[in-house]
Amino acid sequence: MSGHVLRSLARAPAARAFSSSSRRGALSTATVDPDSKVLHRSLKLGLPMAVRGEGNYIYTADGRKILDTTGGAAVVSCGHAVPEIVDAVTEQLKTLPYVSSFLFGTEPAEELATMLCEESGMSRVVLFNGGSEAVESAIKLARQYHVENGQPQRTKFISRRVSFHGNTITDLALGRHDRRRAMYLPLMPDNVFHAVSPCNPYRGKLEGETDAQYVDRLADELDKKFVELGASTVAAFFMEPVVGATSGCVPFVPGYITAMKRVCEKYGALFVLDEIMCGFGRTGKLHAWSWEGDAARPDIQTLGKGLCGGYAPLSAVLANDKVVNVLSKGTGAFMNGYTFQSSGIGAAAGLAVYKYYKKHDLVAKCAERGKQMEAALRKQLESHPHVGNIRGMGLFYGIELVADKKTKQPFPSSKGVSQKITDAAYERGIALYPGVGCADGWEGDHVMIFPPYTITPDEVQFAVDALQGAVEDVLGKQ
Numbered sequence: 001m002s003g004h005v006l007r008s009l010a011r012a013p014a015a016r017a018f019s020s021s022s023r024r025g026a027l028s029t030a031t032v033d034p035d036s037k038v039l040h041r042s043l044k045l046g047l048p049m050a051v052r053g054e055g056n057y058i059y060t061a062d063g064r065k066i067l068d069t070t071g072g073a074a075v076v077s078c079g080h081a082v083p084e085i086v087d088a089v090t091e092q093l094k095t096l097p098y099v100s101s102f103l104f105g106t107e108p109a110e111e112l113a114t115m116l117c118e119e120s121g122m123s124r125v126v127l128f129n130g131g132s133e134a135v136e137s138a139i140k141l142a143r144q145y146h147v148e149n150g151q152p153q154r155t156k157f158i159s160r161r162v163s164f165h166g167n168t169i170t171d172l173a174l175g176r177h178d179r180r181r182a183m184y185l186p187l188m189p190d191n192v193f194h195a196v197s198p199c200n201p202y203r204g205k206l207e208g209e210t211d212a213q214y215v216d217r218l219a220d221e222l223d224k225k226f227v228e229l230g231a232s233t234v235a236a237f238f239m240e241p242v243v244g245a246t247s248g249c250v251p252f253v254p255g256y257i258t259a260m261k262r263v264c265e266k267y268g269a270l271f272v273l274d275e276i277m278c279g280f281g282r283t284g285k286l287h288a289w290s291w292e293g294d295a296a297r298p299d300i301q302t303l304g305k306g307l308c309g310g311y312a313p314l315s316a317v318l319a320n321d322k323v324v325n326v327l328s329k330g331t332g333a334f335m336n337g338y339t340f341q342s343s344g345i346g347a348a349a350g351l352a353v354y355k356y357y358k359k360h361d362l363v364a365k366c367a368e369r370g371k372q373m374e375a376a377l378r379k380q381l382e383s384h385p386h387v388g389n390i391r392g393m394g395l396f397y398g399i400e401l402v403a404d405k406k407t408k409q410p411f412p413s414s415k416g417v418s419q420k421i422t423d424a425a426y427e428r429g430i431a432l433y434p435g436v437g438c439a440d441g442w443e444g445d446h447v448m449i450f451p452p453y454t455i456t457p458d459e460v461q462f463a464v465d466a467l468q469g470a471v472e473d474v475l476g477k478q
Helices: 003-010 083-095 107-120 131-148 169-174 178-187 211-229 256-267 288-292 321-329 344-360 362-381 417-427 457-475
Strands: 050-054 057-060 065-067 124-128 156-160 193-196 234-239 270-275 300-303 315-319 387-393 396-404 433-436 445-449
Touching: 065 457, 083 344, 107 124, 107 315, 107 344, 124 131, 124 344, 131 169, 131 234, 131 270, 131 300, 131 315, 131 321, 156 211, 169 178, 193 211, 211 234, 211 256, 234 256, 256 270, 256 288, 270 288, 344 362, 362 387, 362 396, 362 457, 396 417, 396 457, 417 433, 417 445, 417 457, 445 457
Parallel strands: 156 193, 156 234, 234 270, 270 300
Antiparallel strands: 050 057, 057 065, 124 315, 300 315, 387 396, 396 445, 433 445
16 A cells, blocks of 8 residues: 555544653643543543544544544444434434323334344344443343243353453453453452353364364353353353453354353253444444354343444344243343433434445445554554454454463553553554453553454555554564
């Protein structure tokens, strides 16, 4: 790709507007006020001030044009400010901004739920606002299913290490990202959540072990965990098919999803897939589990992020016939509710995004652009002495950085490698998503790239070139 094309894509001023040092510097109109009354995620780091989004770009107060290669944490799937999606949400605002789901239904919620069920083979959908709400509600739904099915002793949930399922206390307990949950451990129900090994072939697969053998070993571990806990006391097993920000886009080994489901079925527990981040087209199929066909369909599934494309808060819990039928024959209700459940605005946004997907065949485009991105990442970065692993699916890729490629020894988190690379990438005109803890929950740096599905071939190449440059800026050339 020519330098002229790269410059035309970035259109960034020559002066450094936002670097590692300026993030910690004095007040600037280009960054968030250090004395801001917003309790930001960090009180020490200044943030660039975004003023507009259009297409695949974010525009900042200092005149920069940044290619949005994180899609806002894998949220932005159709691009920013798409007129027909904006019009749909605006029309809902003008028509019916809010009603309580306790008292009324709304047309966009009904239409979106119907489309989701028809496409996925699931039975019912509940619409919420964010991923944490959805996972919390999925936990409660699993519990209610067993109570109404005559097995109230099923109170335990199994999840995987180095995992993340949301930010409520219960969600943090379910997940196993030690760095994120350490402060809150005294508040967590540590007697009911138990972790097993993640499916991470880079760090977990034995030398000479085949994929099939690895899957069998992980399935056997889950089986033994059921037995250890008392199989009749386990309510559900939760997992992300492709682990998101916690591990840096680690995909499943072929056959793994169905193997985990078989263990759950053996012991009468529910099989729950958390696709908040990896779902709704991000892997190149609408649902990540569908790469393994109908046999991998879960009992309960969560969706979020790309479901709304960033146009209004929206998440969802999908349940299959088995779960819904037990509730229908019992209380006839799901004992769970939120003020903005089935929000007309959120549902209108999700419906418009879903229709836009179909109109422009965006899931197929995601798969196509993902192959291009993977090829470029491997060609340009795989041989770097500090790039340990490149992994992902569709437009959902992570790069794990290591101090020693042979031993896979991570950098000390105190070095801030992933953040430094993210800062350097910003200087080159792209927005990356940094992460820490992918190796063991505490150590291990990774950066992630998950742009909108509308990204063009030239933009894919620009993003990979910028990422390569950022890695070399921080860790040296190959």
